[in-house]
Amino acid sequence: MYGLVALGYHITWATSRTMNFSQGAAVMAGAVVAYAVFVALGWPLPVAIAVTLAALACFGALVERVAVRPFFLRASPAWLLATIAVGIIAENVAQLTFGKDARAFPSPLMQKPIMVGSAGFYAQELLVPAVGLVLMGLVQLFYHRTSYGKQLKAVAWNPEAAGLMGINIPRAVMASYALSALLAGVAGILLAPLLNVSPQMGTIIGLKAFAVAIIGGLTSAPGIIVAGLGYGLVESFTAGYISTRAREIVGFGLVILVLVARPWGLLGEKPSRRV
Amino acid sequence: MIDRLGWAALAAAAATVPLLTSNTYYLYLVISIGLLTIVTAGLNVLVGFTGQTSLGHAGLYAFGAYTAALCVTRAGMSEWAAIVAAIAVTSIVGAAVAAAALRVSGPYLAMVTIAFGLIVEGVLIEWGSVTGGPGGIFNIPKPALRTHYWTVMLAATLALWLTANLRRSAWGRAFLAVKSSEVAAESLGLSSYYVRIVAFTVSAAFAGAAGALFTFLNGYISPDSFTLQTSIVFLLALLFGGLGRIAGPVAGSLALTILPELLTSLLDYRLILYGTLLLVSIYWLPEGVIGALSRGRRRTAPHPALSPEGRGFYSTLPLPHRGRGPQFEPKGEAVRRGLDSQGALLTVSGVSLSFGGVAALADVGLTVDRRSIHAVIGPNGAGKTSLLNVLSGFYAPDGGELTLDGRSTVGLPPCVLARAGIARTFQTAQGFGGLSAWENVAVGVAGRRLGSILGALAGLPQARSREAAIHARGHALLHALGLEAAAAEPAEALAAGLRRKLEIARALATDPCLLMLDEPAAGLSPAEITALDGQLTGLRDRGGPAVILVEHHMDLVMAVSDRITVLDYGRVIADGIPETVRRDPSVIEAYLGAAP
Numbered sequence: 100m101y102g103l104v105a106l107g108y109h110i111t112w113a114t115s116r117t118m119n120f121s122q123g124a125a126v127m128a129g130a131v132v133a134y135a136v137f138v139a140l141g142w143p144l145p146v147a148i149a150v151t152l153a154a155l156a157c158f159g160a161l162v163e164r165v166a167v168r169p170f171f172l173r174a175s176p177a178w179l180l181a182t183i184a185v186g187i188i189a190e191n192v193a194q195l196t197f198g199k200d201a202r203a204f205p206s207p208l209m210q211k212p213i214m215v216g217s218a219g220f221y222a223q224e225l226l227v228p229a230v231g232l233v234l235m236g237l238v239q240l241f242y243h244r245t246s247y248g249k250q251l252k253a254v255a256w257n258p259e260a261a262g263l264m265g266i267n268i269p270r271a272v273m274a275s276y277a278l279s280a281l282l283a284g285v286a287g288i289l290l291a292p293l294l295n296v297s298p299q300m301g302t303i304i305g306l307k308a309f310a311v312a313i314i315g316g317l318t319s320a321p322g323i324i325v326a327g328l329g330y331g332l333v334e335s336f337t338a339g340y341i342s343t344r345a346r347e348i349v350g351f352g353l354v355i356l357v358l359v360a361r362p363w364g365l366l367g368e369k370p371s372r373r374v
Numbered sequence: 375m376i377d378r379l380g381w382a383a384l385a386a387a388a389a390t391v392p393l394l395t396s397n398t399y400y401l402y403l404v405i406s407i408g409l410l411t412i413v414t415a416g417l418n419v420l421v422g423f424t425g426q427t428s429l430g431h432a433g434l435y436a437f438g439a440y441t442a443a444l445c446v447t448r449a450g451m452s453e454w455a456a457i458v459a460a461i462a463v464t465s466i467v468g469a470a471v472a473a474a475a476l477r478v479s480g481p482y483l484a485m486v487t488i489a490f491g492l493i494v495e496g497v498l499i500e501w502g503s504v505t506g507g508p509g510g511i512f513n514i515p516k517p518a519l520r521t522h523y524w525t526v527m528l529a530a531t532l533a534l535w536l537t538a539n540l541r542r543s544a545w546g547r548a549f550l551a552v553k554s555s556e557v558a559a560e561s562l563g564l565s566s567y568y569v570r571i572v573a574f575t576v577s578a579a580f581a582g583a584a585g586a587l588f589t590f591l592n593g594y595i596s597p598d599s600f601t602l603q604t605s606i607v608f609l610l611a612l613l614f615g616g617l618g619r620i621a622g623p624v625a626g627s628l629a630l631t632i633l634p635e636l637l638t639s640l641l642d643y644r645l646i647l648y649g650t651l652l653l654v655s656i657y658w659l660p661e662g663v664i665g666a667l668s669r670g671r672r673r674t675a676p677h678p679a680l681s682p683e684g685r686g687f688y689s690t691l692p693l694p695h696r697g698r699g700p701q702f703e704p705k706g707e708a709v710r711r712g713l714d715s716q717g718a719l720l721t722v723s724g725v726s727l728s729f730g731g732v733a734a735l736a737d738v739g740l741t742v743d744r745r746s747i748h749a750v751i752g753p754n755g756a757g758k759t760s761l762l763n764v765l766s767g768f769y770a771p772d773g774g775e776l777t778l779d780g781r782s783t784v785g786l787p788p789c790v791l792a793r794a795g796i797a798r799t800f801q802t803a804q805g806f807g808g809l810s811a812w813e814n815v816a817v818g819v820a821g822r823r824l825g826s827i828l829g830a831l832a833g834l835p836q837a838r839s840r841e842a843a844i845h846a847r848g849h850a851l852l853h854a855l856g857l858e859a860a861a862a863e864p865a866e867a868l869a870a871g872l873r874r875k876l877e878i879a880r881a882l883a884t885d886p887c888l889l890m891l892d893e894p895a896a897g898l899s900p901a902e903i904t905a906l907d908g909q910l911t912g913l914r915d916r917g918g919p920a921v922i923l924v925e926h927h928m929d930l931v932m933a934v935s936d937r938i939t940v941l942d943y944g945r946v947i948a949d950g951i952p953e954t955v956r957r958d959p960s961v962i963e964a965y966l967g968a969a970p
Contacts, residue, residue: 118481169657177656179427179481180613183606184652191645302602306492309485348496351489358486359474 102327103231103286104308105315106238107279112317113242114251114275117167117178119159121186123305124193125280129155129287130296131193134204152284158189159280163273186305193298204291227289228328234282235324242320251275303347310354316363377621384624388527392520401523405591407631408530409584414612414623415533416580421609422618423546424573425553426479429605430471430487433494434578436600438464438585440498443511443595453517453590460586461579468578472571479570491605498597510596514589526587533580536831538620540576543830543837544820544844549573550618551806551817558804558877561766562884563792563821572827610648614655616662618808625663717780719744719920720765720888725774727760727944734760735771736944742888742937747914747921749931752941753964758924759801761941762890765922766798767791778888793822797886797919801893803873805865811876812861815848818883851879870897889919895927903930910934932956940964 104126108118119125132154137147166181242248253261254271262268286304294300307330315326330350338346391404413435420426438460445456475486498505505511516522540546551559552566559566589595607630615626633651634644659666720742727735735757742748750758763769765776767788776783778794786794797818806814820840824830829837852858855875860868865876874894881889895903910921911934925931931938931952938955940948942964948955955961 166653179484180609181653181656184649184656186649187606187645187652188649191643191649194645195642306488310489313482313485342500345496345500348493348500351493354489355474355486358478358482 101304101308101311101330102315102324103227103234103289104283104304105312105323105327106231106235106320107282108309108312109317109320109323110238110279110282111272111275112312114254115167115272117170117272118182118309118317119162119167119276119279120179120182120309121162121166121189121305122279122283122308123301123303124186124189125155125158125162125283125301126287126290126304126308127193127298127301128158128189129284130204130291130294130300131197131287131298132284133288133291134202134296135197138202138204148288151288152281155280155284155287156277158284159277160273161185162280163276167272167276168269186301190298190301197296197298200297202296204296227286227293230285230289231324231327234285235320239320247274307350310351313354314357318363380621385531392523398519401519402591403631403635405519405523405526407627408526409588409591410608410611410627410631411530411623412526412533412584412587413581413608414615414626415530415537416577416584417608417612418577418618418620418623419537419540419549419580420573420577421612422622423541423549423553424570426476426570426573427484427609428487428574428577429484429602429609430489430491430494431577431581431608432600432602432604433487433491434464434468434471434581435585435588435604435608436494436498436597437467438582439589439595439600440505440511440585441582442586442589443514444504446514446589447511453515456589457583457586460589461582464582464585465575465579468582469571469575471578472574476567476570476574488602488605491600491602495597495600495602498600506596508597510594510598512594514593514595516590516593522587522590526591529583529587533583534620534624539833539837540831541620542841543833544816544824544840545572545827545830547806547809547813547817547820548824550808550813554806554808555804557768557788558800558806558880559817560768560788561792561798561800562818562880563789564817565787565789565822576827576831607648610652610655612662614651614659614662616659616664616666619662619664621664622662629663718742719779720922721775721777722761722765723775725761725764725771725776727757727764727769727771733944735764738774738941738944738946740939740946740949742920742922744920745914745917746936747910747923747934749923749925749935749938750941751925751928751931751938752947755943756941756964757944758941759892760944762798762892762922762924765791765890766796789822792884795885795887795919796890797881797884797888798890799874799877799881799892799894801896803870803877805868805873805876807864807866809865810862811857811865811868811872812845812848812852814865814876815851815879815883816844818880819844819847819851821884848883851883855879871899871902874898886919888922890922890924892924893926894923895925895930903927906930907933 104122107122107125112118129151133147133151136142136150137144142150162182162185166185167178170177170181240248242252250261250266251271251274253264254266254268261271287301290300290304308327311327311330312323314330315322315324317323330353333353334346334350337349341349388404388408391400395401413431417428417431420428441460441463442456445451445459446453451459471487471490475483475490478486498510499508501507517525540549548559548564548569551562552564552569556566559569588599611626611630612623613626614629615624616622633647637644637647655662718741721739722741723739725735725738726733738757738761740748740750750761752758760769764771767783767786767790770785774784778791778796783791783794806817809817825837825840826834828834849858849861852861855878857872857875857879860872860876865873868876874897878891878894881891895906898906907930910923913919914921914936923931923935935952938948938950938952939946940955940958940961942960947960947964948958950958
């Protein structure tokens with residue numbers, strides 16, 4: 100599930116060499132909107148999912164417009180801080196409208212656990228990695244097989260040249276942000292039944308997903324999915340054998356180790372420096 | 375003058391608060407401002423000077439606070455000893471974190487620092503036997519609020535004074551140089567990794583001091599005070615106040631402490647407020663409140679004497695400064711040997727380099743003699759600049775041998791080669807933005823010999839005499855290149871031709887034994903090129919450094935070169951004295967195409 104959110108970092112990074120640090124807020128928004136439409140308004144599930152995804156795509160586009168475009172191509176970390184700012188605002192807005200309390204999200208896949216030996220799990224838990232893998236496959240296909248995907252890659256490599264070739268850069272970047280937020284929204288919907296829905300749920304997921312993106316390599320979608328699964332496993336083992344809190348310590352410790360040993364990630368491309 | 379009045383007014387205001395009121399709330403508020411000022415002043419060194427973002431300073435702040443608390447409650451140390459211990463521990467932790475984290479930069483660094491902050495927070499909660507767990511540490515003996523007020527005000531003043539000293543020192547210039555152009559900084563002998571570690575450590579020490587003072591403010595501490603949000607507030611205060619400005623931390627701390635207090639009724643909207651403030655300061659106040667205030671009264675028109683044609687270009691280019699000046703030793707034996715001993719200065723043999731299958735250099739060999747001007751020419755894309763990049767260590771060759779003064783230099787990083795006496799300019803000028811023309815040259819003069827960081831912080835006499843020496847030499851170089859009038863101008867405001875001159879001055883400032891010029895004549899007027907011609911030969915005749923000249927301007931090349939190497943498609947197609955090369959059929963073919 101981290102892999103899915105982390106894929107969103109990869110998508111915007113691959114297009115614009117910027118990242119949406121409010122990915123966590125997008126996950127939260129996905130869960131909150133889905134809750135509002137599905138549980139509170141009682142709309143049918145497919146409609147609720149469609150509405151949520153549309154809302155998230157708009158959120159992504161908005162983030163790009165407000166927090167990234169003004170600073171794109173300017174060599175400054177301003178976009179980083181600006182997206183954090185948007186995330187903070189989104190969290191607060193959710194808090195004001197949704198309330199601070201966590202709420203349960205019902206799902207047909209959470210009714211009874213499937214038992215394998217003594218360990219039990221819910222079908223929903225299987226759905227998350229499955230959807231993650233499928234979406235990764237789609238993203239890869241999109242980048243390598245479609246001309247629009249190739250355009251996005253061209254923007255990443257050399258925005259100036261891509262612009263001269265007639266690619267609408269602002270639109271390409273905005274599209275990548277919309278797509279990235281959309282993935283976070285999918286993650287939000289999938290996670291809503293597993294965790295409880297609350298305005299604070301996003302921050303830590305966003306951070307962990309970022310950790311996963313860096314471990315796997317920001318430039319590599321397969322690397323990110325592998326790292327996402329690995330990170331999830333390491334977390335559950337630490338939580339199981341040591342303690343729940345230690346889980347975070349071990350997880351983020353891992354990031355620091357990876358960055359020291361292989362700053363470009365496990366499967367990422369080693370950047371060459373241009374002089 | 376206005377600055378001084380502002381500082382005086384601020385000091386007076388801080389001094390009168392405890393006289394006017396006995397309300398502890400106000401004292402508490404001003405102390406909070408002071409603490410935030412100390413942290414952000416330190417953060418300013420990292421973010422403002424060096425350009426690296428940290429979102430983990432709450433972790434360092436926590437280290438300072440908990441160290442102080444444990445020193446007092448467990449070891450029974452006095453308050454002052456505890457503060458010193460906190461600074462020491464935090465500096466060590468900061469240096470260790472920096473050594474690991476600064477292998478990456480930009481968003482990666484932000485992530486590592488976030489991770490560090492979260493780990494610290496997690497450990498504080500988990501390691502209950504030492505840190506008291508989620509509840510924290512209670513009953514820490516604390517001084518009277520009024521006494522503490524003066525301590526914190528003193529510390530905040532000290533913090534600002536230290537950063538102001540630092541900004542004016544060789545270290546401060548090195549920080550800004552690394553921020554502006556890592557590549558150029560390394561070509562002058564600075565290791566950007568090392569420079570950033572020092573900046574991070576300084577900022578950690580400041581955070582540690584503030585953390586310790588925070589402990590003695592409340593008498594209890596808990597993990598709640600050291601969350602990611604705390605780190606964000608630190609950064610926000612700095613950005614809002616003014617990144618890289620000495621007074622920025624004060625303005626930001628005032629705003630970020632007082633604003634939430636005024637708006638307590640809007641507690642629920644606090645995050646929106648922070649977020650909006652952050653966006654606003656990034657959008658409209660890129661230099662913060664202080665930057666916006668001072669922009670109004672800065673002189674904007676360039677100096678009248680600064681037309682590119684002005685002054686005698688290269689009129690009296692000084693010799694490298696060998697062995698002169700008592701306080702300022704030259705680069706050492708390596709350079710002198712390089713200039714005075716016998717044999718070839720630089721030999722290149724069998725060097726190849728390829729970029730993903732495209733051979734930029736193939737089996738390149740050449741020899742540069744001492745006191746000679748060696749031109750490297752060839753059509754565009756022949757590999758000339760790649761060769762310079764290999765020679766200066768920016769690219770590691772795939773194969774081949776390089777020796778400087780008889781010793782192999784393969785695999786050495788740019789900053790080590792620069793210290794060995796290789797200086798260069800860049801095809802696209804890489805001036806250090808944010809530094810004046812003089813300061814640009816001063817970075818070259820100092821090179822890696824930055825002196826003690828503590829001396830620079832405190833403005834010790836030793837650091838000041840070093841400054842005087844750098845000042846004299848830097849101005850001599852500027853004068854020689856006709857840039858004296860531009861000395862105080864920001865480098866990014868100079869015209870292209872002047873920037874090129876500045877870059878040559880900066881390269882010469884490192885006392886090189888080999889100076890590599892990448893298209894120095896590009897964009898110069900014919901008169902300036904003639905002057906360059908005379909100057910290069912003058913430099914050689916007076917025993918200056920050997921010069922490798924990459925240039926397209928053939929008149930200049932033919933006039934000054936002792937030897938010419940011609941590259942085409944990454945191969946050496948001719949090598950010899952100008953007369954031979956001029957008549958070489960393969961050279962003519964490479965430039966003009968095959969004879970019919």
